[in-house]
Amino acid sequence: MAWLEYTINTDSGSIEDVAAALTAAGFSELVIEDQAEFESFLEENRACWDYIDEELQQQLQGLSRIKLYLEDTDRAGHARLEDTAAKLGLSMTVQSLPDTDWEEGWKDNYPAVEVGQNLIVVPCWNAADTHGRLPVILDPGLTFGTGAHASTQMVMEAMEKLVQPGWRCLDLGSGSGILSITALRLGAASAVGVDIDPKAESIARENAAYNGFAVPAFTACTGDVTKDAALMDALSQKEYDLVLVNIVADVIIGLAPVLPRFLTVDSTLICSGILDTRLDDVTAALERAGLTVDARYAREDWRCVTAKRSIS
Numbered sequence: 001m002a003w004l005e006y007t008i009n010t011d012s013g014s015i016e017d018v019a020a021a022l023t024a025a026g027f028s029e030l031v032i033e034d035q036a037e038f039e040s041f042l043e044e045n046r047a048c049w050d051y052i053d054e055e056l057q058q059q060l061q062g063l064s065r066i067k068l069y070l071e072d073t074d075r076a077g078h079a080r081l082e083d084t085a086a087k088l089g090l091s092m093t094v095q096s097l098p099d100t101d102w103e104e105g106w107k108d109n110y111p112a113v114e115v116g117q118n119l120i121v122v123p124c125w126n127a128a129d130t131h132g133r134l135p136v137i138l139d140p141g142l143t144f145g146t147g148a149h150a151s152t153q154m155v156m157e158a159m160e161k162l163v164q165p166g167w168r169c170l171d172l173g174s175g176s177g178i179l180s181i182t183a184l185r186l187g188a189a190s191a192v193g194v195d196i197d198p199k200a201e202s203i204a205r206e207n208a209a210y211n212g213f214a215v216p217a218f219t220a221c222t223g224d225v226t227k228d229a230a231l232m233d234a235l236s237q238k239e240y241d242l243v244l245v246n247i248v249a250d251v252i253i254g255l256a257p258v259l260p261r262f263l264t265v266d267s268t269l270i271c272s273g274i275l276d277t278r279l280d281d282v283t284a285a286l287e288r289a290g291l292t293v294d295a296r297y298a299r300e301d302w303r304c305v306t307a308k309r310s311i312s
Contacts, residue, residue, distance in 0.1 A: 002072045003097045006081060008090050012064045018088060019066060025084045026077075031067040072096070110140045113147045116157040119182065121147030124210050134185045137210040138176055139203070147178060151272040154297045154304035155246050156182050158270050162306075163188055167241035170194070170262055172225065172255065177204030177218070179244045184213050188242070192235065193220045225258055236261040245271045249278035256285040263291075263309050272297075272304035279303045 010018045015034050022030060070077045085092045112129045113121040120133035127137045136156075140146040147153065156179070163169075165187040171180040174193030177200075183191045191213075193204045201220045208218040223231040243262050245252055252271050263269060269291065274282050276298070283293050283305065290310050297304040 003069050004072050004078070005095050005097055006068050006070065007093045007095075008066045008068075008085055009092075010064050010066065010090060015064050015066065018090065021088055022066065022068070022081075022084060025080060027068050027081065027084075029068065032065075033067065034064045069097070110146065115147055115153050116160045118160060119156055119185070121178065124207075127210070135211070136178060136181050136185055138178060138181075138207050139210070140176070146176065150299040150302045151246055151274075151304065152178060154299055154302065155179055155244060155270050155272045158295075158297060158304060158306060159183060159186055159242070159244075162268055162270075163242065165189075168239065169242045169244065170235065170238075170240040171244045173245060173247040173251065174204050174220065175200055175246075177207045177220065179246060180204065180218060181208055181211050181213065183242065183244075184208075184217055185211065190216060191218050192238075193218070194225065194231075194235070195220075195222060196224050198222045226254055232258065232261070239264055239267075241267055243267060243269045245269070245273075247273050249274050249282050252282050253285040256282075256289040256291075259286075260290050260309055265309050265311060267308065269307045270304065271307070272302070274303040274305070276301050276303050279305075 008018065012034055015032065019030055019032060070081065082092070110123045112123070112126065112131070114131065114133065115121060118134050120130055120135055122129055122135045122137050124137050124139045127135065136147065138146065147156070159182055163183055163186040167183065167188040169180060169183040169188050169191040171191060171193045174180055174195045177193050180191035180193045195201060195204070201222045204220045208214060221231070225232045225235065240262050243259065245255060252274065259269060271282065271286070286293060286307050291307040292310045293305045293307045295306040
């Protein structure tokens with residue numbers, strides 16, 4: 001099936017009105033590329049990020065446009081779109097796209113990823129492609145945690161060295177469940193994944209099932225341990241050999257005061273998702289909480305640390 005890509009150039013002040021007009025004309029699947037909207041989103045959600053893709057920022061520099069896609073045989077749609085753009089007084093460009101199986105082509109962006117000495121992250125549609133390694137099978141693209149990011153890989157590599165058979169794991173900010181599944185693959189007896197996003201709970205369960213794990217080996221739940229006292233109490237009643245926090249620096253800093261409640265003197269904490277410029281802030285927060293950082297890992301601009309409860 002061949003498609004045409006239409007691009008309508010506008011400005012930030014009117015882009016929402018243009019999008020509304022296109023929607024009213026029957027064009028609901030719009031791609032909005034607007035520098036001002038992007039920067040506004042970042043500012044409103046500052047607590048949720050610690051790193052911005054500079055290449056993406058450069059691509060959006062000065063942009064304010066809307067893209068939409070129509071089948072090349074949709075003559076009525078083309079005419080309606082051209083009429084709508086003309087009424088709005090906007091210019092529009094069009095280009096043909098390669099004849100591609102769009103429903104399947106996106107899967108090419110998620111090849112198997114070898115991690116550490118023995119692990120491999122495998123998309124669920126190619127679960128047999130293990131190369132003799134321990135597979136962590138995922139449906140990628142649904143939520144954070146595909147194994148491609150340096151912060152996740154550093155945690156997985158640290159886990160290879162640390163996890164012992166029978167260990168109990170707590171995964172805070174579990175996302176896709178990749179780290180919980182990795183712990184179970186490495187011989188852990190159980191893993192509990194916790195995320196503030198309700199969608200992550202079902203996604204993590206689904207990914208665990210691809211790997212043959214379900215309750216009681218893997219449990220997923222939704223909540224914020226810094227705000228939900230009932231969740232905090234329920235989780236802290238159990239003992240964990242390994243606690244994982246792969247998020248961003250500010251979230252780790254916010255979690256630091258409660259992390260000791262999940263740790264015994266023999267437990268290990270692994271924190272990742274830390275930019276090199278924030279490493280000192282994170283280690284200081286962990287130390288204030290009564291933890292001692294005993295190892296540091298680095299890859300690109302990212303840092304990962306392991307820590308234990310301080311022995312007074």
